[in-house]
Amino acid sequence: MKRVAMTGAAGRVGTLLRPLLRSHVEHLSLIDLQEPDGLGENENFVKADLTMLDEATAALKDIDGVVHLAGIASGTDMNAILHANVLGTYNLYEAARINKVQRVVYASSNHATGFYPRGQLVSPLDPMRPDSPYGLSKCWGELVAGLYYDTSGIRSLSIRIGNAGTYPNSERSIAIWISARDLAQLVRIGLSHPLIAATVVYGVSDTEEMWWENDLATRLGYQPQDRPRDHALIEEGSEGPVALAFQGGGFCEINHDGTIRMRDADGLAKSPETVE
Ligand SMILES: NC(=O)C1=CN([C@@H]2O[C@H](COP(=O)(O)OP(=O)(O)OC[C@H]3O[C@@H](n4cnc5c(N)ncnc54)[C@H](O)[C@@H]3O)[C@@H](O)[C@H]2O)C=CC1
Numbered sequence: 001m002k003r004v005a006m007t008g009a010a011g012r013v014g015t016l017l018r019p020l021l022r023s024h025v026e027h028l029s030l031i032d033l034q035e036p037d038g039l040g041e042n043e044n045f046v047k048a049d050l051t052m053l054d055e056a057t058a059a060l061k062d063i064d065g066v067v068h069l070a071g072i073a074s075g076t077d078m079n080a081i082l083h084a085n086v087l088g089t090y091n092l093y094e095a096a097r098i099n100k101v102q103r104v105v106y107a108s109s110n111h112a113t114g115f116y117p118r119g120q121l122v123s124p125l126d127p128m129r130p131d132s133p134y135g136l137s138k139c140w141g142e143l144v145a146g147l148y149y150d151t152s153g154i155r156s157l158s159i160r161i162g163n164a165g166t167y168p169n170s171e172r173s174i175a176i177w178i179s180a181r182d183l184a185q186l187v188r189i190g191l192s193h194p195l196i197a198a199t200v201v202y203g204v205s206d207t208e209e210m211w212w213e214n215d216l217a218t219r220l221g222y223q224p225q226d227r228p229r230d231h232a233l234i235e236e237g238s239e240g241p242v243a244l245a246f247q248g249g250g251f252c253e254i255n256h257d258g259t260i261r262m263r264d265a266d267g268l269a270k271s272p273e274t275v276e
């Protein structure tokens with residue numbers, strides 16, 4: 001891939017990924033509201049607000065592929081999420097179509113399926129089960145990716161990133177953490193694999209506590225190098241019963257009434273357990 005753009009490049013994930021990606025591309029164009037630190041020789045900064053279609057379109061001129069990280073990375077402010085994640089991601093794809101960009105790697109999230117119970121192995125083909133307004137916006141992004149493959153042939157890999165912090169800091173993050181180099185490997189697969197159409201995988205390192213059936217990532221050549229437990233630094237902090245029951249953890253507690261409800265694959269209720 002020659003000219004790659006990274007949206008949200010000034011953020012936490014972008015900062016971790018940039019040094020691992022820029023040596024694999026001819027040029028890395030860093031799109032954000034704010035300038036990222038320490039531009040490399042083959043990097044440039046493009047200030048653009050993706051909620052504005054004209055700015056997104058100008059930012060993707062002469063770009064071959066995009067790593068789309070920009071947005072609100074958590075939270076409950078639906079208005080902010082609606083702008084940055086819902087409209088921002090739509091504009092990103094519209095700008096890609098206008099500029100004939102062929103590839104997008106989309107930073108989706110485990111919170112697209114956060115309401116699956118921790119004991120259940122979930123595949124990218126299982127129905128979405130968002131755990132929050134943020135999780136809903138990630139489902140939207142994956143659906144936008146599908147629409148733009150069907151209408152315009154833009155190939156997308158949506159990576160449902162688990163936790164991309166610098167190290168796993170809880171038992172939950174040991175199950176879902178992905179190292180920067182493993183995420184960079186998946187991103188490179190997303191930018192280049194010929195079979196990708198509108199494809200969804202989980203972004204997780206070589207964890208022992210696998211919550212996700214990630215055979216599709218393996219089929220695409222993903223070979224994670226890092227084991228989360230080897231990098232863990234557990235910090236104090238306790239999760240309540242709702243957070244502990246579900247994969248999305250604390251995000252599941254947002255507006256939750258405390259009654260743990262399980263549903264089966266047909267959408268029928270399993271007998272509920274109640275927590276005080
Ligand atoms: N950090 C994590 O563990 C995970 C992150 N993700 C996803 O990865 C992506 C990056 O996450 P982080 O780096 O942690 O977030 P972050 O909040 O550190 O960075 C997001 C960046 O997007 C930029 N941005 C926001 N709105 C924008 C707009 N309208 N136009 C242009 N740029 C805009 C911000 O200025 C910021 O630099 C997000 O989409 C997030 O949902 C998914 C799962 C886990």
Ligand SMILES: O=C(O)[C@H]1OC(=O)[C@H](O)[C@@H](O)[C@@H]1O
Pocket residue numbers: 073074109110111161162163164173248
């Ligand atoms: O679930 C998690 O741990 C992570 O998931 C995400 O999607 C968020 O962007 C990040 O802020 C969380 O820390």
